[in-house]
Amino acid sequence: MTEKKSADENTIFVGNKPPMSYVLAVVTQFNGGSDTVQIKARGRAISRAVDTAEIVRNRFVQDAKVKDIKIDTEIITNEEGRNSNVSSIEITLSTK
């Protein structure tokens, strides 16, 4: 029960599903014994990642705090081989 989990297991990638799908995934991580969960998103899903973190914190895991937020730019190569930049966010929630 106290085994150490890898970073990937504790990372939730937010995409285009409704926010509650990701909220459930984050809450499940915390309930499974994780004390830190990372929420990641790119592009338009960034707003949904913030919604996810806020809903978890306000409604479901009230001792979870926003420990860190990082933003970055990733380079995406599309099918035609052209590069474009997309913003990304990484929100770390922690109950520690």
Next chain:
Amino acid sequence: MTEKKSADENTIFVGNKPPMSYVLAVVTQFNGGSDTVQIKARGRAISRAVDTAEIVRNRFVQDAKVKDIKIDTEIITNEEGRNSNVSSIEITLSTK
């Protein structure tokens, strides 16, 4: 030239215009002598606020660093008097 500016003057609210409108506003603040600019947004504009910060930092004001990022939930009352929650973000860029 070294007069102290109020927080509001240094705050750019990101809405639904193209990101470059807000990039220009932020760059103008820095060029006008501010060493700290806050970028704020709510709801779906949050992604655009992150884009704005990243474009400023990568292309226009390369000594600007992300000093702080805060997320929060605001309660909005609509015309029918019903409350709804909306996520918000506040990104602080600084050249100090």
